[in-house]
Amino acid sequence: MVPTVILELQNLSRHFGGVKAVDQLNLQVHQGEILGLIGPNGSGKSTTVNLISGVYRPTAGALRFKGQDIAPLEPHQRTALGIARTFQNIRLFGHLTVWQNLWSARVVRQQGWTGFRERWLSGAGAAREQAEQLLVFGDLAHQRDMLAGNLAFGEQRRLELIRAAASGAELLLLDEPAAGMNAEEIDDLDQRIRSLRAQGHTILLIEHHMELVMEVCDRVAVLNFGGKIAEGTPAQVQQNPQVRAAYLGSDETPAAAPTEPAPPHLHQHA
Amino acid sequence: MDLLYLLDLTQSLIDGVLFGTIYALIGIGFTLIFGVMHKLNLSYAAASIGAAYLSLIVVSAVPAPVVYVASALLGGALGWLVYLICFRFVPINNPLATLMSTLGMLLAIEELISHVTRGMPQNFPAMFASSNIEIGQFFLRGDLLFVFALGCVAMVALTQLLQRTRLGLATRAVAQQPIAAQLCGMSVNATNANTFVIAGLLGGTAGAMAGAAIGVLSPLMTLPLTVKGLVVTVIGGLGSIPGAIVAGLIVGGVENVFQFLRGVAERDIYVMLMLFAFLIFRPGGLFAAPGGRD
Amino acid sequence: MDFYLGLAQVIGIHTLLGLSAWCVLHTGQVSIAQGGFFAIGAYSAGMLTSMWNWPLGPALGAGAALAGAVAVAVGFPALRVKGLMLVVATTAFAEIVRLFFFNLQWRVQTPSGLVGPDGSLGFGGIRYFPSNGWSTFEVNVLIWALVAGVMALLWWLDRSRVGTLWRAVGEDELAAQSAGINLTAAKVSAFGIGGCIAGLSGGVFAHYATHIEHNNFGILLATFAVAYPIIGGLSSLAGTLVAVIFIQGFLLEGLRFLGEWRSLLFGALIVVVMLVRPNGFLSRALGVNWGRARRTTADRTPPESGSLYRQ
Numbered sequence: 011m012v013p014t015v016i017l018e019l020q021n022l023s024r025h026f027g028g029v030k031a032v033d034q035l036n037l038q039v040h041q042g043e044i045l046g047l048i049g050p051n052g053s054g055k056s057t058t059v060n061l062i063s064g065v066y067r068p069t070a071g072a073l074r075f076k077g078q079d080i081a082p083l084e085p086h087q088r089t090a091l092g093i094a095r096t097f098q099n100i101r102l103f104g105h106l107t108v109w110q111n112l113w114s115a116r117v118v119r120q121q122g123w124t125g126f127r128e129r130w131l132s133g134a135g136a137a138r139e140q141a142e143q144l145l146v147f148g149d150l151a152h153q154r155d156m157l158a159g160n161l162a163f164g165e166q167r168r169l170e171l172i173r174a175a176a177s178g179a180e181l182l183l184l185d186e187p188a189a190g191m192n193a194e195e196i197d198d199l200d201q202r203i204r205s206l207r208a209q210g211h212t213i214l215l216i217e218h219h220m221e222l223v224m225e226v227c228d229r230v231a232v233l234n235f236g237g238k239i240a241e242g243t244p245a246q247v248q249q250n251p252q253v254r255a256a257y258l259g260s261d262e263t264p265a266a267a268p269t270e271p272a273p274p275h276l277h278q279h280a
Numbered sequence: 281m282d283l284l285y286l287l288d289l290t291q292s293l294i295d296g297v298l299f300g301t302i303y304a305l306i307g308i309g310f311t312l313i314f315g316v317m318h319k320l321n322l323s324y325a326a327a328s329i330g331a332a333y334l335s336l337i338v339v340s341a342v343p344a345p346v347v348y349v350a351s352a353l354l355g356g357a358l359g360w361l362v363y364l365i366c367f368r369f370v371p372i373n374n375p376l377a378t379l380m381s382t383l384g385m386l387l388a389i390e391e392l393i394s395h396v397t398r399g400m401p402q403n404f405p406a407m408f409a410s411s412n413i414e415i416g417q418f419f420l421r422g423d424l425l426f427v428f429a430l431g432c433v434a435m436v437a438l439t440q441l442l443q444r445t446r447l448g449l450a451t452r453a454v455a456q457q458p459i460a461a462q463l464c465g466m467s468v469n470a471t472n473a474n475t476f477v478i479a480g481l482l483g484g485t486a487g488a489m490a491g492a493a494i495g496v497l498s499p500l501m502t503l504p505l506t507v508k509g510l511v512v513t514v515i516g517g518l519g520s521i522p523g524a525i526v527a528g529l530i531v532g533g534v535e536n537v538f539q540f541l542r543g544v545a546e547r548d549i550y551v552m553l554m555l556f557a558f559l560i561f562r563p564g565g566l567f568a569a570p571g572g573r574d
Numbered sequence: 575m576d577f578y579l580g581l582a583q584v585i586g587i588h589t590l591l592g593l594s595a596w597c598v599l600h601t602g603q604v605s606i607a608q609g610g611f612f613a614i615g616a617y618s619a620g621m622l623t624s625m626w627n628w629p630l631g632p633a634l635g636a637g638a639a640l641a642g643a644v645a646v647a648v649g650f651p652a653l654r655v656k657g658l659m660l661v662v663a664t665t666a667f668a669e670i671v672r673l674f675f676f677n678l679q680w681r682v683q684t685p686s687g688l689v690g691p692d693g694s695l696g697f698g699g700i701r702y703f704p705s706n707g708w709s710t711f712e713v714n715v716l717i718w719a720l721v722a723g724v725m726a727l728l729w730w731l732d733r734s735r736v737g738t739l740w741r742a743v744g745e746d747e748l749a750a751q752s753a754g755i756n757l758t759a760a761k762v763s764a765f766g767i768g769g770c771i772a773g774l775s776g777g778v779f780a781h782y783a784t785h786i787e788h789n790n791f792g793i794l795l796a797t798f799a800v801a802y803p804i805i806g807g808l809s810s811l812a813g814t815l816v817a818v819i820f821i822q823g824f825l826l827e828g829l830r831f832l833g834e835w836r837s838l839l840f841g842a843l844i845v846v847v848m849l850v851r852p853n854g855f856l857s858r859a860l861g862v863n864w865g866r867a868r869r870t871t872a873d874r875t876p877p878e879s880g881s882l883y884r885q
Binding site for chain 2: 599604606648651652654655656658659661662663665666667669670673674677792793794796797800801804834835837838840841842843844845848849
């Protein structure tokens with residue numbers, strides 16, 4: 011079965027003066043997959059996410075979501091269309107409560123008077139119940155009335171995640187969600203990402219934590235100098251000599267999950 | 281539309297552009313402060329007029345150039361004072377507080393000027409008021425030419441200061457990357473204070489020039505000068521000095537042309553419309569700030 | 575007694591003015607133009623009752639509506655871009671409005687003679703209250719009924735989704751955009767509603783003062799408008815009211831002996847308050863905490879959003 015392409019970047023470029031942060035990038039995200047996006051620092055990962063979410067406009071190239079050209083759209087329009095994101099540096103509404111953070115992110119897609127009323131004038135009542143499911147999913151139900159700025163770090167990360175899901179978007183862009191997490195929290199995150207996919211979301215995961223990427227992603231794309239240098243399953247990407255060179259310039263792979271056989275020369279000394 | 285009308289129109293354009301150097305200097309001051317602190321100092325134009333007033337008090341019965349210099353120096357001192365009171369001790373992640381603070385300062389200065397002078401305009405010395413240069417059908421008013429020349433000198437001095445001196449280098453460094461600048465051993469507070477002093481020197485000069493060009497100083501000048509200075513800063517591009525210069529001359533010219541066409545009452549409305557046109561079509565201004573992204 | 579009733583009127587009118595700025599500040603925007611909308615409401619409501627014999631209610635409503643419409647027209651271009659642009663645009667706009675009314679001359683013949691704005695001489699003869707036998711007490715009832723009404727409206731808006739959206743925009747514009755919130759719609763709506771409220775309070779002011787002129791609507795009024803909610807603390811509506819009572823009641827009336835220098839003192843007061851308590855003063859100091867004004871850990875770390883207010 012041919013996978014449906016939900017997001018397509020075609021020769022996408024973003025220049026800042028002379029700096030080519032993203033250069034002729036070609037990438038396809040398939041519906042229902044968890045695609046990892048990795049690369050050394052400065053490779054253009056953040057810029058790519060910002061291009062997709064609408065913070066930056068492309069200098070050249072095409073950006074299509076479900077076949078529709080989204081380059082001229084504002085960020086909030088893209089969210090309404092079905093693309094939501096989290097931020098590397100947590101950007102919660104600190105002085106709003108947890109459930110208010112979810113409430114403000116819930117995108118009302120109806121048009122006309124009903125839509126207007128729902129979007130602006132609706133009271134808290136029904137919204138609180140709808141937020142319950144997500145709160146339970148994020149293990150934050152007991153914190154629903156806590157100010158987001160007072161949450162613990164791990165809780166804030168979870169809130170960022172469910173806030174993105176609250177928008178009802180199909181494609182979730184997760185920008186380094188594992189940064190600063192301990193092993194237990196990363197395991198948690200792994201489970202949550204899989205759950206989100208099971209619920210019907212497609213996930214583009216930008217990460218530095220190789221273990222997580224190799225564990226949870228179906229496919230991985232590797233960026234360097236603003237372009238894609240490799241793409242494939244986690245195993246394929248790990249073996250790719252260009253990827254190794256990009257990260258360490260040596261024979262060693264980036265900190266991989268221990269699923270690969272040891273390099274041949276070790277066996278000879280067994 | 282006969283030739284005489286066209287000549288008068290062009291004459292007002294010329295006069296306006298010459299006067300526009302004053303707006304350019306005020307615009308540069310606003311933009312300088314915005315460049316280093318990413319905040320607006322709303323009291324800047326008022327402090328500039330205040331410096332001109334002070335120079336009248338401090339030096340009486342002296343030749344005009346001394347008054348101008350005094351005004352510039354007092355402007356620098358006032359600039360440092362404003363920095364200390366409104367910017368130095370307010371936490372950096374609270375731009376609302378500094379905005380309110382400078383607004384309060386603007387109010388305080390305006391009220392102070394109004395009440396001390398009891399609202400009476402004060403005569404301000406002009407130079408070369410009676411000498412005019414004729415070029416063909418056009419007069420270049422001596423006093424305006426002088427104001428223009430003085431403004432140019434000030435702008436050249438400023439660019440030299442920013443490009444050629446360590447102080448200028450520090451100012452630009454702090455504006456672009458305050459934390460990195462600190463790590464390189466530059467004192468952010470000292471550099472910012474210096475920037476305010478420099479802007480204040482420019483402002484004091486502009487205040488003196490405004491007085492010289494108009495012939496009097498009046499508390500009624502503070503608010504229009506503030507507004508036009510801000511308009512110039514926005515049209516030129518926040519943080520861009522060349523932008524402020526060009527925009528200042530444009531605003532001066534446009535203002536005078538509209539005064540010729542529609543009278544004093546309506547001309548400010550047109551300046552305002554110009555601002556809104558830029559906000560709609562070109563909010564970054566003529567020249568976007570260096571290092572600006574998206 | 576009359577003195578206190580008169581003071582109560584001023585406090586009521588200024589509270590409405592402060593509430594109009596409260597609205598705008600909630601989305602993280604600073605407007606120097608609330609005085610301008612106040613002026614528009616004042617002149618239009620005054621003109622409608624004194625020149626064309628409109629009843630008070632519709633006149634106040636029309637003044638508010640006109641001010642709100644102008645606010646949307648002015649705010650829309652400015653609010654599409656950075657927060658500081660609104661400061662510039664509103665500063666320019668306020669001055670233009672003042673100049674406009676300085677030049678406005680429009681008088682009609684009425685049974686009591688020529689009535690209407692007369693350029694620099696101002697606009698006198700707004701005699702609706704005296705002509706219709708309103709006592710100071712009754713005017714107070716009207717003003718405070720309006721204050722209560724506006725507070726109730728704003729309280730209701732704050733509890734509805736729009737209030738949460740406004741505050742989200744005020745917290746972090748980038749995150750709000752990415753969460754699907756239409757920034758321009760949020761900011762323009764707050765600005766427009768603020769303009770309406772300012773216009774309403776201006777209309778009441780015109781009838782209270784019976785004579786208005788361009789000088790009433792200068793930088794002092796603009797400063798009052800934003801100072802009240804900032805000094806009172808933005809998290810609660812009541813804080814604005816407390817700030818007005820404090821500033822108008824104690825400071826300006828209590829220091830009457832300073833005469834003309836009171837306004838200067840007010841400017842200095844603002845500067846001092848911003849140094850000492852930049853996050854709002856009275857709300858916490860007096861324990862008036864009817865809103866959500868609890869400090870969070872987020873207050874201590876420097877955030878990086880693009881919003882002017884909680885930058």
